[in-house]
Amino acid sequence: xxxxxxxxxxxxxxxxxxxxxxxxxxxxxxxxxxxxxxxxxxxxxxxxxxxxxxxxxxxxxxxxxxxxxxxxxxxxxxxxxxxxxxxxxxxxxxxxxxxxxxxxxxxxxxxxxxxxxxxxxxxxxxxxxxxxxxxxxxxxxxxxxxxxxxxxxxxxxxxxxxxxxxxxxxxxxxxxxxxxxxxxxxxxxxxxxxxxxxxxxxxxxxxxxxxxxxxxxxxxxxxxxxxxxxxxxxxxxxxxxxxxxxxxxxxxxxxxxxxxxxxxxxxxxxxxxxxxxxx
Numbered sequence: 001x002x003x004x005x006x007x008x009x010x011x012x013x014x015x016x017x018x019x020x021x022x023x024x025x026x027x028x029x030x031x032x033x034x035x036x037x038x039x040x041x042x043x044x045x046x047x048x049x050x051x052x053x054x055x056x057x058x059x060x061x062x063x064x065x066x067x068x069x070x071x072x073x074x075x076x077x078x079x080x081x082x083x084x085x086x087x088x089x090x091x092x093x094x095x096x097x098x099x100x101x102x103x104x105x106x107x108x109x110x111x112x113x114x115x116x117x118x119x120x121x122x123x124x125x126x127x128x129x130x131x132x133x134x135x136x137x138x139x140x141x142x143x144x145x146x147x148x149x150x151x152x153x154x155x156x157x158x159x160x161x162x163x164x165x166x167x168x169x170x171x172x173x174x175x176x177x178x179x180x181x182x183x184x185x186x187x188x189x190x191x192x193x194x195x196x197x198x199x200x201x202x203x204x205x206x207x208x209x210x211x212x213x214x215x216x217x218x219x220x221x222x223x224x225x226x227x228x229x230x231x232x233x234x235x236x237x238x239x240x241x242x243x244x245x246x247x248x249x250x251x252x253x254x255x256x257x258x259x260x261x262x263x264x265x266x267x268x269x270x271x272x273x274x275x276x277x278x279x
Contacts, residue, residue, distance in 0.1 A: 001165050001248045002139030008038040009205045009232070011221040012239040016050035017059030019087075023048060023072055026085060029241055033081060036243045039138040040082045042205045045113075045147050045172035046097060048072075048087035052174060052212070057124055061088035061095060064107070069100075077105025082137050084144065086170050094127040099144045099170055101135050109133050111144035114155055120148070132158040142166040147173070150190050150204075153197070160198040160260065165251060167194065171206040174217040184220050184236075192228040199226045199256050201246050208237055226256050 010029045015021045026043060033041040045051065049060030062069050069087075076083055082103045089098040089110070097113040097120065112129025113120070120126045132155055134143045143159030143166075150156075150169050159167060169191060175183045187204075195202040202224045209217030221234040223244040231244035249255065260268065 001246070001251065004245050004247045005039045005138050005140055005166075006037055006243060006245045007166070007201070007203050007223055008033040008036060008041040008241055008243045009203050009221050009223060009234070010041065010043050010241050011206055011208060011219045011234040012044075013208050013217070014044070014047045014050055016052050016056035018050065019048055019060050019062060019068055022050070022060075023068065026072070026083075027075070030076075030079075030081070030083060032241055033243070034079055036241075038081055038243060040084065040142075040166075040168075040203075041241075042084040042168045042170060042203055043086060044205045044207045045086045045099070045170040046088055047170070047172075047207070048085055051088070051124075051172045054124060057088045057095070061090050063090045064100075064110070073100075073102050073107055074105050076102050080104060080138075082108075084168050084170070086146070086172070088124075088126075095125050096129065097124075097126045097146060099146060099168070101144070103137050108135050108137070111146065113146035113149060115149045115152055117148050132162070134159055134162040134164045140165055142168065144168045144170070147171045150187065150194065153194065156194045156198050156200065156202075160200060164200065166201045166203065166246070167198070169202055169204040171204060172217075173206055174209050174212070174215050177214055177216045180216050180218050184218055188220060188222070191222070191224060195224040195226055196228040199251060199258070199260070201226060201231075201250070208239060210237075225250050 050056035101108040143164040145155040232242040234240040
């Protein structure tokens with residue numbers, strides 16, 4: 001990181017299957033983030049398309065070359081803020097749960113969710129992503145994980161090993177109300193662990209939702225320092241844009257007391273070698 005950067009994360013409700021309405025919401029949030037001089041703004045998982053049913057996915061999913069997606073990308077030429085927004089993405093080989101990374105009217109790239117849940121694959125028909133791209137803008141390298149990816153260290157570790165200092169973590173957590181508290185605690189602690197262990201800023205963006213009986217989208221979006229300390233929090237059950245400024249000194253002592261390269265190469269790289277060899 002070459003200079004301080006300002007991150008914004010949106011927490012709110014998307015309309016299932018209504019790409020146009022969700023894009024309109026994004027435009028309003030983008031304007032608010034620009035008023036805060038943000039360098040980045042991140043929206044939740046599948047925010048443009050919706051996520052709660054095969055019908056919503058079918059109605060809201062788009063190809064990257066669709067007129068609506070291309071128009072949304074083109075609009076960002078008017079400013080320098082990086083926009084990260086989720087959508088169900090039709091591709092030639094199938095359907096992906098994707099986060100678009102957009103800057104100055106161009107698509108920098110796409111991250112496709114690697115670690116799918118059972119319903120992601122079996123009910124919604126998503127295919128798993130096969131790579132962890134790392135992007136660069138505003139003097140910082142950054143990457144994306146999506147929702148269930150955060151339950152494991154692998155995506156974050158791959159991104160960190162390629163130099164990412166900021167990890168965006170869009171979610172779409174609509175959970176049975178009786179499980180929501182325990183799920184929230186688990187997810188938050190997973191993110192704190194990733195921030196500390198990987199020495200990264202971790203920015204989580206989640207939905208809020210209340211329209212299905214017995215289900216709840218609770219929010220709890222936040223931006224964590226590499227110490228795992230919240231720099232900004234959206235709280236529960238409310239729509240909010242949160243913003244925090246990250247400084248280069250947060251990545252070294254006395255804030256962070258270790259470096260991944262201090263670990264011996266045989267153990268640092270061993271998990272990857274084991275997967276390649278089947279050990």
